[in-house]
Amino acid sequence: MDTIKQLEWRYATKKFDASKKLSKAKLNVITQAFNLTATSFGLQTIKLIVIEDKKIREPLVEAAYHQSQVLNASHLLIICIQKNIEDDDVKNYYNNIKDIRNTPENILKPYREDLISMMQGMSEQVGQQWSTNQAYIALGNLMTVCAIEGIDSCPMEGFSSTKYDEILKLDEKGLKSVLLLPIGYRAEDDMFATFKKVRKPIEEAVIII
Structure with a gap:
């Protein structure tokens, strides 16, 4: 092609x-x-x-x-x-990572918490954009x-x-x-x-x- x-x-x-x-x-x-x-x-x-x-x-x-x-x-x-964008969206995403890649919880936890904090810091308008x-x-x-x-x-x-x-x-x-x-x-x-x-x-x- x-x-x-x-x-x-x-x-x-x-x-x-x-x-x-x-x-x-x-x-x-x-x-x-x-x-x-x-x-x-x-x-x-x-x-x-x-x-x-x-x-x-x-x-x-x-x-x-x-x-x-x-x-x-x-x-x-x-x-x-x-x-x-809800907290559960982030949690479900990291649950998928854990299930698919078998990544340990101690590695995922700080990334999950940081992303939840980032999403919570966005207004609805900013999140939609x-x-x-x-x-x-x-x-x-x-x-x-x-x-x-x-x-x-x-x-x-x-x-x-x-x-x-x-x-x-x-x-x-x-x-x-x-x-x-x-x-x-x-x-x-x-x-x-x-x-x-x-x-x-x-x-x-x-x-x-």
């Missing part, structure tokens, strides 16, 4: 072929990639909602300023953050994985998070939507697929010291 070639092939898909669906195997790659995304401290205060059912997606189109990709893509991915930063890492990772897998995608910030949260009852789950990523396969008549990429020369974008 030529990674650069696939990244050049990728573009923000404006028109999806509504008749084409991702296989379960492809969707599994996407969900696994999300779960393997790097997050600060490995705490994973983000969640991924995957919606295939078009009846559920129909009311979401208007709340995304009528962007058709929300409905016509094979699946709609919604990256969410936890509204609040911190989690949102992780969501963007996940978005970039998913877009790259999609390109490598030959899956089209379209990252979106243009939607009403408040309306999405209301329609999907995310507040009941303690979540807040922050990013959308419709995924699927481009329509043959999407003219944007043929446009040449516009980027700065590599010498202007990258500084090597």
Whole structure:
């Protein structure tokens, strides 16, 4: 696989072929990639909602300023953050470390206590912004994985998070939507697929010291 070639092939898909669906195997790659995304401290205060059912997606189109990709893509991915970061989030994380790596409690305890203290020191607003930063890492990772897998995608910030949260009852789950990523396969008549990429020369974008 030529990674650069696939990244050049990728573009923000404006028109999806509504008749084409991702296989379960492809969707599994996407969900696994999300779960393997790097997050600060490995705490994973983000969640991924995957919606295939078009009846559920129909009311979401208007709340995304009528962007058709929300409905016509094979699946709609919604990256969410936890509204609040609780002590149990940190405790559960370190319990997983203990179970998976058999790390002794005396080694984990000071790190766990420091991270709990750090999270408690964040206001709700700061905590949500911190989690949102992780969501963007996940978005970039998913877009790259999609390109490598030959899956089209379209990252979106243009939607009403408040309306999405209301329609999907995310507040009941303690979540807040922050990013959308419709995924699927481009329509043959999407003219944007043929446009040449516009980027700065590599010498202007990258500084090597």
